[in-house]
Amino acid sequence: MSKEPLKTVIIGSGPAGYTAAIYAARANLSPVLYTGKEPGGQLMITTDVENFPGYPDGIMGPQMMEDLRKQAERFDTKVNYELIEKVDFSGPVHKVWTESGEEIHAHTVIISTGASARWLGLESEQRLMNKGVSACAVCDGFFYRGKETAIVGAGDSACEEALYLSNLCPTVHMFVRRDEMRASKIMQDRVKKQENIKIYWNTETEEILGDDNGVTGVRVFNNKTGEKQDIAVEGFFVAIGHVPNTSIFKDWLDMEDSGYLIHQPNSTKTNRPGVFVSGDASDHVYRQAITAAGTGCMAALDAERYLGSIGVI
Structure with missing residues (x-):
């Protein structure tokens, strides 16, 4: 003491x-x-x-x-x-x-x-951290200018980051776990009106794809139908709080x-x-x-x- x-x-x-x-x-x-x-x-x-x-x-x-x-x-x-x-x-x-x-x-x-930051808890998420995986689009989005990106989340922060990325990237793939968002109505409306933000409802991430050179894609599944699909992206952003x-x-x-x-x-x-x-x-x-x-x-x-x-x- x-x-x-x-x-x-x-x-x-x-x-x-x-x-x-x-x-x-x-x-x-x-x-x-x-x-x-x-x-x-x-x-x-x-x-x-x-x-x-x-x-x-x-x-x-x-x-x-x-x-x-x-x-x-x-x-x-x-x-x-x-x-x-x-x-x-x-x-x-x-x-x-x-x-x-x-x-x-x-x-x-x-x-x-x-x-x-809250994370999804995937092994691939940790393995590809700073190699395409980020929890801050405002911090790291610039590095993915002109590239396909994905974002996970459904709150105001996720919407804000998706909109930020939409000004930099040709397509922003937005994965929402439920059939609705938690975000305020005004933020939801902005995201839905943005043509290059593609929303995937009832969708969860199974694995982030990539190697030592970076992220190459993401494997997602529909939690209602079980259907899986691989989507080519180079940036993967986690915005779940x-x-x-x-x-x-x-x-x-x-x-x-x-x-x-x-x-x-x-x-x-x-x-x-x-x-x-x-x-x-x-x-x-x-x-x-x-x-x-x-x-x-x-x-x-x-x-x-x-x-x-x-x-x-």
């Missing part, structure tokens, strides 16, 4: 956590960051990142996270490759516990635990039914004084590296102001 409470503890890495660390460290908050079990977050399973400002030639996701980590450490952020398993936000000084049982006290906590990594906070922080943390308007403040949230742990709308980094900056600035208001700095 720390002898004196730390000024700032950051839970989670990725663009939000590392950006929060950079700003907090430059403000002399001596941040201590705990990376979690997936250091770097979702970008660690992303190949080329071409839409983050400052990289005109693009950059590999893992390399970008390495750069952000080095930048945070340059300003004396202490990075610990551990998972925070438990928290206690009941008092003016907050407590967190690592997986090894260490108890840490801090005046402020910045949550940057992110969210994880994300799960925010926020379960350890459920007894302490306000969150939506889906688990996304709630923050005050125009702020990163949660319902607990001194606890702030950034990145995909509270964002189910944009879910981009650049927006996550922006909220990481905001959280660090909010933490600095809070520390000033209680006389710690």
Whole structure:
């Protein structure tokens, strides 16, 4: 246990956590960051990142996270490759516990635990990850310009991503498990009116086809008739939702039914004084590296102001 409470503890890495660390460290908050079990977050399973400002030639996701980590450490952020398993936000000084049982006290906590994409659970899905399989059309759709693509999902996000792909690809094959969508009517109408989006009702994915060179197609089946068919595609997008990594906070922080943390308007403040949230742990709308980094900056600035208001700095 720390002898004196730390000024700032950051839970989670990725663009939000590392950006929060950079700003907090430059403000002399001596941040201590705990990376979690997936250091770097979702970008660690992303190949080329071409839409983050400052990289005109693009950059590999893992390399970008390495750069952000080095930048945070340059300003004396202490990075610990551990998972925070438990928290206690009941008092003016907050407590967190690592997986090894260490108890840490801090005046402020910045949550940057992110969210994880839901997957279909297919072996071929994992084998072809980043070789044509993706959970983010906005991130990776550009690489499939002019190519046949497929998307799985039936909610608003799936519709948004199908529409995005339809502006890039000759045909978007959209697989919907039931005979109706969960998406709002306005989103359904937009998808149905888009001529190059082909909707397959009552359709599920049996296998994604491909090899080390990438995805070549998908085998689907109709769950009413049992009929199977192979469809040639080069990009396969999974849009069945994300799960925010926020379960350890459920007894302490306000969150939506889906688990996304709630923050005050125009702020990163949660319902607990001194606890702030950034990145995909509270964002189910944009879910981009650049927006996550922006909220990481905001959280660090909010933490600095809070520390000033209680006389710690």
